[in-house]
Amino acid sequence: MATTIDDVARAAGVSTSTVSYVLSGKRPISAPTRQRVERAIRELGYRPHAGARALASSRTNVLALMAPLRVDVNVSVIMQFVTGVVTAARTFDHDVLLLTADEIAGMERVANGSMVDALVMMDIEADDPRVPVLAGLSQPAVLIGLPRDPEGLSCVDLDFEAAGHLAARHLARLGHRQIALLGSPQAVLDRHTSYAERMIRGFTRGTSDAGVTGVVEPCESSMAGAVDAVDRVLAALPDVTGLVVHNEVALPWVLATLRERGRHVPDDVSVVAVCPPDVAVGQALPLTNVDIPAHAIGRVAVEMAMARVERSEPAETRLLAPMLVERASTVAPVR
Amino acid sequence: MATTIDDVARAAGVSTSTVSYVLSGKRPISAPTRQRVERAIRELGYRPHAGARALASSRTNVLALMAPLRVDVNVSVIMQFVTGVVTAARTFDHDVLLLTADEIAGMERVANGSMVDALVMMDIEADDPRVPVLAGLSQPAVLIGLPRDPEGLSCVDLDFEAAGHLAARHLARLGHRQIALLGSPQAVLDRHTSYAERMIRGFTRGTSDAGVTGVVEPCESSMAGAVDAVDRVLAALPDVTGLVVHNEVALPWVLATLRERGRHVPDDVSVVAVCPPDVAVGQALPLTNVDIPAHAIGRVAVEMAMARVERSEPAETRLLAPMLVERASTVAPVR
DNA sequence: CTGAAAGCGCTAACAC
DNA sequence: GTGTTAGCGCTTTCAG
Numbered sequence: 001m002a003t004t005i006d007d008v009a010r011a012a013g014v015s016t017s018t019v020s021y022v023l024s025g026k027r028p029i030s031a032p033t034r035q036r037v038e039r040a041i042r043e044l045g046y047r048p049h050a051g052a053r054a055l056a057s058s059r060t061n062v063l064a065l066m067a068p069l070r071v072d073v074n075v076s077v078i079m080q081f082v083t084g085v086v087t088a089a090r091t092f093d094h095d096v097l098l099l100t101a102d103e104i105a106g107m108e109r110v111a112n113g114s115m116v117d118a119l120v121m122m123d124i125e126a127d128d129p130r131v132p133v134l135a136g137l138s139q140p141a142v143l144i145g146l147p148r149d150p151e152g153l154s155c156v157d158l159d160f161e162a163a164g165h166l167a168a169r170h171l172a173r174l175g176h177r178q179i180a181l182l183g184s185p186q187a188v189l190d191r192h193t194s195y196a197e198r199m200i201r202g203f204t205r206g207t208s209d210a211g212v213t214g215v216v217e218p219c220e221s222s223m224a225g226a227v228d229a230v231d232r233v234l235a236a237l238p239d240v241t242g243l244v245v246h247n248e249v250a251l252p253w254v255l256a257t258l259r260e261r262g263r264h265v266p267d268d269v270s271v272v273a274v275c276p277p278d279v280a281v282g283q284a285l286p287l288t289n290v291d292i293p294a295h296a297i298g299r300v301a302v303e304m305a306m307a308r309v310e311r312s313e314p315a316e317t318r319l320l321a322p323m324l325v326e327r328a329s330t331v332a333p334v335r
Numbered sequence: 336m337a338t339t340i341d342d343v344a345r346a347a348g349v350s351t352s353t354v355s356y357v358l359s360g361k362r363p364i365s366a367p368t369r370q371r372v373e374r375a376i377r378e379l380g381y382r383p384h385a386g387a388r389a390l391a392s393s394r395t396n397v398l399a400l401m402a403p404l405r406v407d408v409n410v411s412v413i414m415q416f417v418t419g420v421v422t423a424a425r426t427f428d429h430d431v432l433l434l435t436a437d438e439i440a441g442m443e444r445v446a447n448g449s450m451v452d453a454l455v456m457m458d459i460e461a462d463d464p465r466v467p468v469l470a471g472l473s474q475p476a477v478l479i480g481l482p483r484d485p486e487g488l489s490c491v492d493l494d495f496e497a498a499g500h501l502a503a504r505h506l507a508r509l510g511h512r513q514i515a516l517l518g519s520p521q522a523v524l525d526r527h528t529s530y531a532e533r534m535i536r537g538f539t540r541g542t543s544d545a546g547v548t549g550v551v552e553p554c555e556s557s558m559a560g561a562v563d564a565v566d567r568v569l570a571a572l573p574d575v576t577g578l579v580v581h582n583e584v585a586l587p588w589v590l591a592t593l594r595e596r597g598r599h600v601p602d603d604v605s606v607v608a609v610c611p612p613d614v615a616v617g618q619a620l621p622l623t624n625v626d627i628p629a630h631a632i633g634r635v636a637v638e639m640a641m642a643r644v645e646r647s648e649p650a651e652t653r654l655l656a657p658m659l660v661e662r663a664s665t666v667a668p669v670r
Numbered sequence: 671c672t673g674a675a676a677g678c679g680c681t682a683a684c685a686c
Numbered sequence: 687g688t689g690t691t692a693g694c695g696c697t698t699t700c701a702g
Contacts, residue, residue: 004694004695004696005695005696005697006695006696014672014673015672015673015674016673016674016695016696016697017672017673017674017675017697017698018671018672018673020696020697020698021672021697021698024697026697026698027671027672028671029671029672030671030672033671033672045447047443047444047447047448047449048448048695048696049389049390049448049449049694049695049696050386050389050395050448050449050450051385051386051387051388051389051390051395051449051450051694051695051696052386052390052678052694052695052696052697053386053695053696053697054384054385054386054389054678054696055384055386055387055390055677055678055679055680055694055695055696055697056677056678056695056696056697056698057678057696057697057698058678060385060386062432062450065433069414069417069418069421070418075410075411075414076410078414079404079410079413079414082404082433083404083405083435086404086433086434086435087435090438095432095433095434095441095444095445095450096432096433097397097430097431097432097433098400098417098421098430098431098432098433099421099430100418100421100422103425106430108382109382109430110430112380112382113382113383113384113385114382114384114385114386114679115385115386115397115430222617223617223619252587282557282558284558339678339679339680340679340680340681341679341680349688349689350688350689350690351679351680351681351689351690351691352680352681352682352688352689352690352691353687353688353689354680355680355681355682356681356682356688359681361681361682362687362688363687364687364688365687365688368687368688383679383680384678384679384680386678386679386680387678387679387680387681387694388679388680388681389680389694390678390679390680390681390693390694390695390696391679391680391681391682391693391694392680392681392682392694393694449695
């Protein structure tokens, strides 16, 4: 398996450059030569040496992906981002090097060591410490999520503001007059994580646009936190009939708590979940949801990265439009 | 950032090889030269070019990890394997290239393209199609899980047979005489996935060793599947008082179904879960569990891979001993 | 349409 | 203890 491009060239009776060019397609090759070369490649089981290629071309065909590899929150969403990125990368003939999100030194290691052509970073926070270091790298980066100042950066995310607005509007249009948002844990809010704040903004705008009352409660990602949050909502808004839940981990416990408090879904309270479809339909009652298209976001991130690598396209931020799917958990309020 | 080893050599007033050797430590360097070189490296922000290094040394300092990136099953366990592998790899100064488990061509791509020093493959099945291709690769591989014939392969896994035995014995010793195992989905069994079969074998041996009656029921990873499986157990063993659950996804639903059927945990039925600790304590009632030490398994996998890469150690298979942690879900049967 | 050859940046003999 | 240098396998001018 130690076959080199020269072995192939010799076997095909051509020069090494010819082999290189049939591989890259960067110059026209006559049909007969091409065939001889391709045959030799096949018969020898030849694979170009990635390192040699990277050295000569300064392209690695590898993408770095920084993913938050903790176990606590929305693991399945993370997984979908990752698969989205990996499968998309393959369509651009790239492989994926996995870094953990905290490995801030890893960015410089893989970038300055020329191990990757670009970086994709998940789970970006308002003042993410990773963002400043990007400026020192020679490879482009795409952020999944929005930092405080996205100026000059490639960013992609769900349009959470639109998502919050959509969820609120859906409930309002059904006729609900008292609705609540059960959102992210306080810690996430404290970090000013952009998606949480945008969600709240959209929800708030949605309720006021519709002229209904809305309250927002943070919600820890634990059973106790869910119970507590539901109780706070019921205290603040005793006649609440609409609930938007933007916390996948807490979701099952929120539903259980509602049941225990004697609030039936959807007869007493309609629920819109902001989560991936598999989570929405995996509950006892299939939930109306606003999709978090994690897979699509991952794909778009890769497309943006490749656009910058291959065509030096400028940075831009793309917010994907949310989509609401109506299921069994939302109905008009029962008189 | 386009600094090369020659820039460093020039700045330090030494030869390139000297720089190379202070970097690799492969030959003694006098303190003064070493310091001049290290200073130059620091001041220039020099990073060796990974491709050039790989080309010259035929070592990439990258490990391939094939992970099952589906969203359906035990996502959190997969995540823990992955973090275990990634963090362990870093301690060996290696990065991780992520492949999806189905990408069988990816193995040959990264191996024959000399992109990696070794491969780690998760989720190995009895007749895993990936195993035969390993023979054609020049890099060593470590399997997480056990193929039908592990001869000559590096394998690591939890000792599921011991785990099944341990769980059964724990219940039997508490005094339970009728115990059941709710296991993997039928599809997993049909594939003769090794861990599922070993679990069953251990459980069965455990019950017969203890002289208690045990039944085994497969369990789909869905709410309906969990309900169904619990009902089958109750039908087969109406007086069941002990339950071993080896299906993380179904676990919450199993517990809910028990409640609905009027079987209280732990008063009416004791439950041992086979799952990671965070899942065990994340339930309404903290569960006695047999740990799946995913993180440790990932680490061991990397250690085995590096042992083969760095010291050409022979292949071996290592089964990690299970550990049972007693929590609130198991008690002696209530008279 | 094809070849020859100069690097890409580093490692590891081989010198001294 | 340090320097010189021949590759590692590929891409890409520069020449036909």
